Amino acid sequence: MDKRENKLSSHILLIIGAIIMLVPFVWMILTSFKTITETTQLDPFVIFPSKWRFDAYKSVIKQMNFLLLYWNTIKFIILRVLFALATATIAAYAFARLNFKGKNMAFSLVLIQMMIPSQIFIIPQYQMVSKLGLLNTTLGLVFPGIVTAFGTFLLRQAFMGLPKELEEAAKLDGCNTFQTFYYVMLPLVKSSLVSLGIFTALFAFKDLMWPLIVNTEQSTMPLAAALAKLQGQYGSNYPELMAASVISCIPMIIIYIIFQRQFVEGIAKSGGKL
């Protein structure tokens, strides 16, 4: 009897929590189908639109090239993930499994970067990007993420967890360092790679300040920043703002639902043993 009561109260609490989590999304959707008048009507207050109009969506799609925005965002995210994986894996392996002079000194650079708030780097990075003529380009967006201290750290942990005998066995088979790394060690940390990939992708998607600073043209803006700038243009046209928000959220939500397991594992691993 104790167990059943517990289960019931658990469910009730969970459901209340779930409702709180969902209300903003529901409100976003409802608002996007209303007219401006309906959204600012007080007497009576409008919760459900009288007619489910697509006007706001049509207007927003006409004015914002969503396809281009999605594409910009995808390019940006994929590049960041590829760079992160490419640079962090080899560096992490070396830090974890190789011995060479200056290793610890070099690794301290990684630690330093992790401790420092990213805003410290922004202005000089912006100036570099500007001088290189990379403002308003995808490469400019990717720039700060070409290497990742966090990723290096994470993968180093992963590599450190592998048995020492593996390298000896590989050497006996005649592998050089790179081959050992690539054919033997790398496949064994696959889940951490996925983890890093997802982590990088998610935070790239949500990054706001850097894209805001580095992109002022719509042609290369990623979704997050373009959405932020909408408020200046549409002011209080909430149906349109909400329609744009819904359109922006859908892709990521769908990807999340499909790749849920990877997301969860990825996040969970990233919080791993520090």
Place this chain on the structure above:
Amino acid sequence: MKKLFASKAEKNEFISGWLFILPTVVGLVVLNIIPLIKTIYESFFKTGAFGKGNVFIGLDNYRRLFTDEEVWQALINTFKYAIIEVPLSIIIAMFIAVLLNKKVKGRTVYRTIYFLPMVAAPAAVAMVWRWLYNNEFGLLNYIRRVVGQNPVNWISDPKIAIIFLALVGVWSVIGYNMILFLAGLQEIPKDYYEAATIDGAGNIRKFFNITLPLISPTMFFVVVTRIIAALQMFDVIYMMIDKSNPALKKTQSLVYLFYKHSFIQSEKGYGAAIVMLLLVVILLITALQMYAQKKWVHYE
């Protein structure tokens, strides 16, 4: 002749090692170390328009920093935000993780729903909450009116705006914390709980004597990272509070001030000084936490 390397193997390892870490190290130096030095350097200058005519002014930016009320208020705002967001989001997430850990039906669905805010675009989150909070047309005030209460200026009342901004932060981040805690909880061996039940311990005792201590490493990680993230808060304020909002002074965070001075008012030198202050604060707090770690974190 002194040999550089003890053996050929060592030499090879040296070369491979450095080759492997070269991209990352070069990247770190170019993207992080040099900018760090440059920012420190720039904090001693007064920036001219369009990047021309920077004037060396020594410690003036810092002097201005120390007497600038706005900066200290922003620091307080940032702390307030962190104090509300971090504990709340952690406690609630922990609670939910514990509930979900018990093989509840529909677990995956709950997990999805709770994580949803994390994958939504931050701008979308800010805009919809801004609309929910709107003092004239928002849903929240409508509900208040329906139950006979007066409307509240959720985000335009200087006294309380920061609280409700922090609540948006809590809402967004619960799912993320929850997943970390779930992972940590799953590492706790079931036998401990069984043994405790045999000893006659109730749920609450089990929680405080088994769960909490064993999850403290994860807890520590979450607390440290969330505090650091909260201290860098920018998106929520930038999107939800206008220049004309009376609560602006009581909600702008340090990073927001940095953005304002560097990119809107073109005072990059002063902005650099502000961000140095942030760095010091974060380093201090993290050091404090590392020290306190020994007191409350239980490692196996």
Place this chain on the structure above:
Amino acid sequence: MRIKKILSMTLLVTIMLTFAACGGKNTADRTVKDNNSGSNDKLVVAIWDKNQLNGLEEIIDGFTKETGIEADIQVTPWDQYWTMLEAGATGGQLPDVFWMHSNEIAKYAEYEMLLDLTDRINSSDKIDLSKYPKDIVDLYNWNNEKQYAVPKDIDTIALWYNKTMFDEAGLAYPNEDWTWDDFKEAAKKLTKSDGSQYGYALNPGNNQDGWYNMIYSMGGAVISDDKKTSKMDDTNTIKAIEFAASFIKEGYSPNYEVLSENSVDSLFKSGKIAMVILGSWMVNDFMSNDYVKTNADVALLPKDAFTGRRISLYNGLGWAASANTKNPDNAWKLIEYLCSKEGQQKQADLGVTMSAYEGTSDNWKNLYPEVNLQAYLDMKENIVIRPYSKSTVIWENYATEKLVDVWRGIITAEEACKSIASRMNELLKQE
């Protein structure tokens, strides 16, 4: 196995490079970034008002037909426009042709970021500076030597009122005899005690369509004519600010918190306010709203009972070109076209804005015959140029922020005005 791995790595790298290259190519098409471009004929044009986009695009189509030169308009909202320009200026990549505003002209002129148009204007037969309001020409003239922009438009301020609410309250519509006292009386009568309707809403974020008009018609001023001293502490100025604040104080306007979260135009559109004072730049936006279309009309601003003066603040944008544009001749041709009599006439005919070129604006009002846009045109008889100096942005922001405390009832108008005046004088001395 080996081959597969090598192939997949190659594919990966190729994809990466293609992405990177794609990113670069897309933008090279759209901006003048390419250092080796000979004559990249497409001009980049920057504006901040999306309401003017369609009309301007049509005008530019005409330009392209005539000259074969293509141009692309990009809209960046006001809030980010200047950050965008500054970033461009710092990196040496400004748009070719863009809007200039009285707030920022000083900065851009001083650092020589703009193309000097003086000689081109003198040798042009389409541009005659005497045909534009002198104030606006002067606005974009630097040190009496260089003309950095050609006037594009003018805007005036008028009174929008909700006919339905006036009818319901049994009040006569605003007419040309209205004084500020009549205005306040009406606001009082149009305010409902249950808070569902207010008589007037002051726009706390914009001085030009708010308190500036009251200040000047009551005999006060913001800055002296020689731009050397502040007039914010003038007794009439203080009187005007007190008047503006009285609406919130006495309850004929929503309180400040509501105004800070909701723009006055959205409040008007949702039927909460009976009267608002707005600039002509809002017309297109207002008239695309059904509620406004059916219920509202426009009238002249009230005059001051004491001075008898009726004043509208006005301002005008200018078309400027980048000093570093790769196509100075083409950029000039575009500016010339846009500011010529024909271009200006088109601008008004299409209802984009009131044009700066004399005599071309009358048709602007025809775009929306339902409302009395003539009021905006009539206000042109009594205009004062929007106050500016070399450091406009700094003191304007300071003033707007200080006045917030007056609207919130925390400090008196006198305290605020004196504080603003002293800050302004500090800044003006340094100019």
